Amino acid sequence: xxxxxxxxxxxxxxxxxxxxxxxxxxxxxxxxxxxxxxxxxxxxxxxxxxxxxxxxxxxxxxxxxxxxxxxxxxxxxxxxxxxxxxxxxxxxxxxxxxxxxxxxxxxxxxxxxxxxxxxxxxxxxxxxxxxxxxxxxxxxxxxxxxxxxxxxxxxxxxxxxxxxxxxxxxxxxxxxxxxxxxxxxxxxxxxxxxxxxxxxxxxxxxxxxxxxxxxxxxxxxxxxxxxxxxxxxxxxxxxxxxxxxxxxxxxxxxxxxxxxxxxxxxxxxxxxxxxxxxxxxxxxxxxxxxxxxxxxxxxxxxxxxxxxxxxxxxxxxxxxxxxxxxxxxxxxxxxxxxxxxxxxxxxxxxxxxxxxxxxxxxxxxxxxxxxxxxxxxxxxxxxxxxxxxxxxxxxxxxxxxxxxxxxxxxxxxxxxxxxxxxxxxxxxxxxxxxxxxxxxxxxxxxxxxxxxxxxxxxxxxxxxxxxxxxxxxxxxxxxxxxxxxxxxxxxxxxxxxxxxxxxxxxxxxxxxxxxxxxxxxxxxxxxxxxxxxxxxxxxxxxxxxxxxxxxxxxxxxxxxxxxxxxxxxxxxxxxxxxxxxxxxxx
Numbered sequence: 001x002x003x004x005x006x007x008x009x010x011x012x013x014x015x016x017x018x019x020x021x022x023x024x025x026x027x028x029x030x031x032x033x034x035x036x037x038x039x040x041x042x043x044x045x046x047x048x049x050x051x052x053x054x055x056x057x058x059x060x061x062x063x064x065x066x067x068x069x070x071x072x073x074x075x076x077x078x079x080x081x082x083x084x085x086x087x088x089x090x091x092x093x094x095x096x097x098x099x100x101x102x103x104x105x106x107x108x109x110x111x112x113x114x115x116x117x118x119x120x121x122x123x124x125x126x127x128x129x130x131x132x133x134x135x136x137x138x139x140x141x142x143x144x145x146x147x148x149x150x151x152x153x154x155x156x157x158x159x160x161x162x163x164x165x166x167x168x169x170x171x172x173x174x175x176x177x178x179x180x181x182x183x184x185x186x187x188x189x190x191x192x193x194x195x196x197x198x199x200x201x202x203x204x205x206x207x208x209x210x211x212x213x214x215x216x217x218x219x220x221x222x223x224x225x226x227x228x229x230x231x232x233x234x235x236x237x238x239x240x241x242x243x244x245x246x247x248x249x250x251x252x253x254x255x256x257x258x259x260x261x262x263x264x265x266x267x268x269x270x271x272x273x274x275x276x277x278x279x280x281x282x283x284x285x286x287x288x289x290x291x292x293x294x295x296x297x298x299x300x301x302x303x304x305x306x307x308x309x310x311x312x313x314x315x316x317x318x319x320x321x322x323x324x325x326x327x328x329x330x331x332x333x334x335x336x337x338x339x340x341x342x343x344x345x346x347x348x349x350x351x352x353x354x355x356x357x358x359x360x361x362x363x364x365x366x367x368x369x370x371x372x373x374x375x376x377x378x379x380x381x382x383x384x385x386x387x388x389x390x391x392x393x394x395x396x397x398x399x400x401x402x403x404x405x406x407x408x409x410x411x412x413x414x415x416x417x418x419x420x421x422x423x424x425x426x427x428x429x430x431x432x433x434x435x436x437x438x439x440x441x442x443x444x445x446x447x448x449x450x451x452x453x454x455x456x457x458x459x460x461x462x463x464x465x466x467x468x469x470x471x472x473x474x475x476x477x478x479x480x481x482x483x484x485x486x487x488x489x490x491x492x493x494x495x496x497x498x499x500x501x502x503x504x505x506x507x508x509x510x511x512x513x514x515x516x517x518x519x520x521x522x523x524x525x526x527x528x529x530x531x532x533x534x535x536x537x538x539x540x541x542x543x544x545x546x547x548x549x550x551x552x553x554x555x556x557x558x559x560x561x562x563x564x565x566x567x568x569x570x571x572x573x574x575x576x577x578x579x580x581x582x583x584x585x586x
Contacts, residue, residue: 034571041564048555057129058098058105061086064133064528065112075109076102080119083112095119099126113528114535117463123538130539132532137162137215138525139205141188144220146456146515148195149227151254153434153441156205156220160187161525164209170220171204172196178203179434181351192434194253198226200503200514218523221503221516230444231256231285234270237292238263240320245421246288249433258284262293276301281308285444290318291327302330310408314443318415319380335405336414341383346376347395352423352431374431375422384414392439393417404443411443452506454515459527460498461520467493471509478502 056074061083071077078098079086092098095115099105099122107127114132115123141159148154156170160183170179170191179191191205203220232255236243239261250257259270274280276297281287281304294317297305309315323331328338352374379395384403392402392413404413423432458464466473466485469492475483477500485494498504501519505512 031571031575034567034574038564038567038571041560041567044560045557045564048557048560050555056105057107057109058102059109059111060095060098060115061089062110062112062114062116062531066133069111076105078102080116082116094122096122110535110539114531114533115538116531117534120534120538128539130535132535135161135528135532136525137164138528139207139216139218139523140525140529142205142218142523142526144205144222146221146454147223147225147513150195150198150224151229151437152195152227153437154193154195154222155438156191156193156203158189158205159183160189160207161529163187165189165207165215166210168205168207171206173201173203178430179351183207192438194433194437195222195224198224200224216525218526219518223503223514229254229256230440231283232258232440232444233274233284233287234259234261235287235289235293236261237290237296239269241421242318242320242419245424245432246436249424249436253433253437262296277304278308281305281313282311284313286314286316286440288316288318288440290320291323292321294330295324295327299330306334306407306412309410309412312409312445314410314440314445315412316402316415316439316443317413319382320418323382331414334412335386335388335407336403337385338414339383339385341381343379343381343383343399344397345378345381347379347397347399347401347417348374348376349423349431349435350394350396352428374428375426377420377422378418380416380418382416384416392442393435402439410445413439413443415439452508452511452513454506454513456515457526457530458498458504458515458517459520459522460501460517463495463497464517465493465495466506467491469494469508473506473508476505476507478504 056072056076059069059071059075059077061069061077061079063082063084065079065083065086067085067087069077077086077089078092079089080095081091081093083089090098090101092101095108096119099108107129108123109129109131110123111131112133114130138161139158140161141157143155143157145154145156156179160168163185165183165187168181168183168189168191169177170193172178172193173196179193181189181191183189201222201224203222205216205218205220206214207216209215232250234243234247234250234257236259243261247257247259258274260273261269263269287305294302305313305315317331323338331338379401384400386403386405389403389405391400392404393415394400401417402413402415404411420432420435423429423435453468454466455464466475469485469487473485473487473494475485475496477483477498479500483496483498483504485496487494498517501517501522503514503516505514
């Protein structure tokens with residue numbers, strides 16, 4: 001539009017001059033045509049016509065990209081800083097630079113581990129293909145808490161790539177094995193444990209191969225808060241070894257325990273009896289009772305207990321003997337159906353098939369490992385089912401030994417295992433403690449949560465995000481230096497790039513929280529899996545690629561520029577030449 005306006009103004013100027021100067025018509029026509037042609041040539045210099053070209057891809061090499069690669073004609077190969085040796089590839093500092101240098105690429109092909117957070121924004125909504133390199137034989141998935149309450153159950157879950165791990169250990173800060181698991185065929189594992197004393201603790205995750213060699217050792221920092229002990233009420237219709245060892249474990253674990261055991265004729269052992277009413281039940285997080293105590297509660301007591309469950313209380317009913325028809329009917333009112341079963345009564349719990357940790361420290365021979373297994377336990381010859389039931393405990397065959405269902409804000413469970421105390425008798429105190437800690441943690445009232453939302457997988461030199469910052473936040477590195485945070489007022493989030501590994505302190509107003517940052521080279525399997533998953537997600541959420549065939553790209557500018565210069569020079573000469581002008585007056 002600007003060029004057209006300039007041509008119109010210049011043409012009017014020529015026509016007005018021609019009327020006063022008496023120039024020949026053919027001269028005026030030549031100048032008008034020349035100016036229009038010059039403007040057209042200048043337009044094509046600025047916006048050259050498109051020409052069909054062969055569509056190529058921008059091949060982007062990332063970390064661990066294979067040295068051997070196949071490219072098609074027209075492809076451009078670039079290497080990001082984290083890529084290794086890449087002969088023939090153009091080195092670029094980031095993906096954004098590569099896209100600016102090669103704007104005509106039809107698609108982006110990522111090769112290797114995947115994109116870092118630095119490059120993911122540049123790849124959004126672009127035609128993207130991803131050829132991932134194989135994951136390393138390492139831990140590639142990990143769900144480990146960085147914050148816990150002392151005495152409460154914690155779980156470390158994950159997956160090991162390669163199907164070579166035969167055992168996974170959780171090692172406590174003292175170097176003792178806190179939990180052990182055998183990975184399933186997909187390499188997945190679940191390590192239950194109990195959080196130790198308050199303070200920051202450095203747990204470690206180790207996994208071993210068939211030669212019993214430690215193949216990987218990953219630090220698992222955990223900030224353990226004092227919190228409030230779980231308040232447990234044990235109610236039983238009579239003493240038993242199971243009750244004895246459960247009480248002993250609860251005391252050792254620091255639970256706020258109250259016990260009420262009836263021995264008949266109105267005699268009760270343990271603490272002074274409490275009335276079972278709403279006020280009493282509000283003072284507990286979980287109640288564990290057997291079927292005899294359940295029976296003596298009567299309809300009124302069970303109604304009060306059920307109302308407390310709806311308010312958040314956790315209840316476990318241990319089935320230790322035969323149930324009457326009245327018992328079964330009462331359980332049906334609570335959503336459970338009980339039936340007899342011919343399933344084997346001898347069971348073994350998952351994770352107890354291998355040698356105990358203490359035995360391995362004393363004698364790690366193959367004979368000890370083969371013979372030192374946990375004892376067989378027994379179960380009641382019953383099955384429990386519920387329409388909305390969730391298994392709480394299974395044996396190694398997959399049969400359900402405990403089942404829970406939600407009731408309002410609380411949970412209620414049926415427990416069919418008769419003699420878990422045998423684990424403690426056999427020296428499996430850790431397994432016994434983990435069993436009951438995990439079960440009660442599942443059922444009990446929800447405890448406190450970490451006061452601030454903090455990253456759970458921060459890493460040095462990679463962008464991390466803090467959200468939920470309703471006030472100005474202060475972040476301090478392990479050396480005490482402050483890290484500036486620019487909070488987006490709309491989202492309440494702030495991004496930062498950690499430069500040090502270790503604990504970082506976040507303070508917002510009167511509230512504070514700590515979170516660990518991994519070193520740049522720590523846990524390479526987790527790093528590779530995170531990049532792979534993020535890049536796969538980008539590739540799955542992009543605009544469709546263009547159809548195969550020719551791609552229209554801007555043509556060359558220099559021929560148009562040369563023609564414009566020649567024509568402009570000719571017009572400059574012709575405007576000053578004599579031909580076509582009126583004869584000068586003598």
